[in-house]
Amino acid sequence: MHTFDPFAALVAVGWPPAQPWPALAAAQRVARVAAQHRAGYVLHDGRESFKAQPAPGFLRRSLTPEQRPVVGDFVILADGRPPHIIEILPRRSLLSRAAAGERYARQPIAANVDTVCVLMGLDGDFNPARIQRYLALIEGSGAQALILLSKADVHPGHAAQLAALRAALPADASALAINAKDATLGDQLASWLQPGATLALVGSSGAGKSTLTNTLLGHAAQATAAVRAHDSRGRHTTTHRALLPLPGGACLIDTPGMRELKLTGDEDLAQYADIEALAGQCRFSDCAHGNEPGCAVRDALDSGELNPARWRSYLKLSSEREQQEAALEAQLRRHADPRPSRVLGRRQRER
CATH class of the missing domain: 2.40.50.140 (Nucleic acid-binding proteins)
Incomplete structure (x- = not known):
């Protein structure tokens, strides 16, 4: 017995x-x-x-x-x-986002995750700027990021998209082009599917999260639906977050499609460390990176060293982070929260 x-x-x-x-x-x-x-x-x-x-x-x-x-x-x-x-019990990671709406609130997505898989279709769903936003949310969670570009089977010319994306990713993030229906998918993801590991699956509706989940499970546990032809978006076939044990000993947390990805204000934006290093080389400490003399950022943009799209993405995310930082600190003051704030800790380090 x-x-x-x-x-x-x-x-x-x-x-x-x-x-x-x-x-x-x-x-x-x-x-x-x-x-x-x-x-x-x-x-x-x-x-x-x-x-x-x-x-x-x-x-x-x-x-x-x-x-x-x-x-x-x-x-x-x-x-x-x-x-x-x-x-x-103590968490080893916590993936969160700011909830939709004007009032600041943090919405936890999943706890104790080792890898967050960002699934994005190679069709009309493909949006590198949205991947950068996902990475900003993931980097402070305690989990690593894995970008999965789905529908590679129907987009055979995806190599250039994948190469450009990899070049823009931080060193600790990986990217793969996959067919979510491929029976060998478990072998392709074996490094991330070790026994005891937990993966969280995030992405837009229609990217193929439920299809990928069914392939890894070996049976159709999640409902799937076709995407709309004009924008490649799908309906919410996954209606709530669910943890699913996989045959090989790992676990997968499937999540509903996310229409809005708001920063929490706690992000470091480490993926843009090179841009912040450039800003530190400007002649003036308060450089606005416009027409000021000795602006290292403008020089890098003019020479092609810094991609303009990446610069615009950084400006947008850093501005949003500042707004969310202020909302977070205001909330902490209202509730007299005694817990240490990562935002305050970062500002003290910068001083």
């Missing part, structure tokens, strides 16, 4: 094998948040999925969304009918 090993079972839903096991009291256990609904949570312990409710402490209105359990979290449960989530 085989004894159920909760530690080994959780590896199948993304528990890192080298991570220490938490101390548990009687009638407590660990599981992972697989989905979140209005009526509660769906958890997975590596053997089965089941429903659970948050403990009353998680229902306080004063809590921010990231202080509540999100998809991908490992949590401690107190047994009961139903079980109750009583504690969120």
Whole structure:
């Protein structure tokens, strides 16, 4: 008779094998948040999925969304009918964005993710500027980025697009052109699909997220639909974030298509470190990079060293980040939040 090993079972839903096991009291256990609904949570312990409710402490209105359990979290449960989530275990990463609307609010997307896969079609969905925006959100999450350009099978002339994109990516980001229906896709992504690894899949509706998910699972678990002919956009066939164990031991978090990607204000924009280094070489410290003499940025643009499209992307994202920084700091002051702010920490370093 085989004894159920909760530690080994959780590896199948993304528990890192080298991570220490938490101390548990009687009638407590660990599981992972697989989905979140209005009526509660769906958890997975590596053997089965089941429903659970948050403990009353998680229902306080004063809590921010990231202080509540999100998809991908490992949590401690107190047994009961139903079980109750009583504690969120420390996260190794948290992917977030600013929620839509005028009021500042941070919206967690997924926790404990190792790789965020940005899926973008090589059709009308292809937009390098949107990839830069995804990278800005990913870089501060604790996860690495993987850009997947889908529909390579119907766009055989994609090599130039892929080469240009790779040249613009930071050194720690990878990009591949794929066919989301290819049965060998798991082999192509083997480096990122190791046992215990978690991948989050993000991208626009119609990019092929559900198709890719079904291919990696080996069966049609997610609904798919055709894209519109005039703009290659699709409908939201994925309606909520869901964690899915894959046959090889990794996990995939599928997410609904994102129509709006707002920065949180906490981004470092490290992918533009070269531009910020250029700005530091300008003759004047307050250079606006217009017609000032000795402007290293203008010189780089004139010589072709700096791509104008990349410069425009940097200006847009840095301006948005400044606005979101101000909104974030105002929120922290309103709530007298004692937690250290990465924004404040970065400003202190700059001084």
